[in-house]
Amino acid sequence: MKILLVEDDRLLAQQVAHALRDENFVVDIASNGEDGQHLGETEAYDAAVLDLGLPKVPGATVLRAWRKSGRQLPVLILTARDGWSEKVDGFKAGADDYLTKPFRVEELIMRLRALVRRSAGHGVPKISCGALSFDAQAGAFELDGLPLKLTALEWRVLECLILQKGIVVERSALTDKVYEGDAGTDSNSLEVIVARLRRKIGHAMIETMRGRGYRLVDG
Secondary structure, eight states: OEEEEEOSOHHHHHHHHHHHHHTTOEEEEESSHHHHHHHHHHSOOSEEEEESSOSSSOHHHHHHHHHHTTOOOOEEEEEOTTOHHHHHHHHHHTOOEEEESSOOHHHHHHHHHHHHHHHTTOOOOEEEETTEEEETTTTEEEETTEEOOOOHHHHHHHHHHHHTTTSOEEHHHHHHHHHTTOTTSOTTHHHHHHHHHHHHHOGGGEEEETTTEEEEOOO
8 A cells, every 4th residue: 555644743754654664555755735735646645644734835735635636545634632623624624534643653554544445445344352342434332242332431542442452552642542632631530431441341351551551452
């Protein structure tokens, strides 16, 4: 698969490109909106990763230009953790999905693969971890084949964990993902949500990695 990565943070772009190439993606990098817009309009890509805070031409403007020119490639936008208005602009411009910085490259790769499968007309397979399964396209969890009832915050926590199953999700990254960087969040709320999830799916499935975060395992 060929990916266009439009990101002005040189180090981040190199890290993401390296990880993608390790997964057998072909990657072109543009460091500003002007170059990104040109590449997106003149080259064939399976998907694009587009930062919205770009020099020269903003990411949302780039995306609108692509859509206006008929380019329908799947686009995953990157936003700052407090950039709610950016996310709204990105989706209005035609984005397919988003990630909030900081993010794990593993999640970016998984989301890219899902976007490409979806655009090709293939179903997104379920992600399983023991008796727990997640239909990424429908956004639905099942436990032992039965629908799992979750609150909105429980769903966000569990989605983040299952998309990175077996990997330690840092507490700070999980909090940012769940609460969208809301600094007013009670510091104990994450533990409360995890405790509720353990009661619903089994205590052993969510491991606490002391001083780091949580990991979803086949309990």
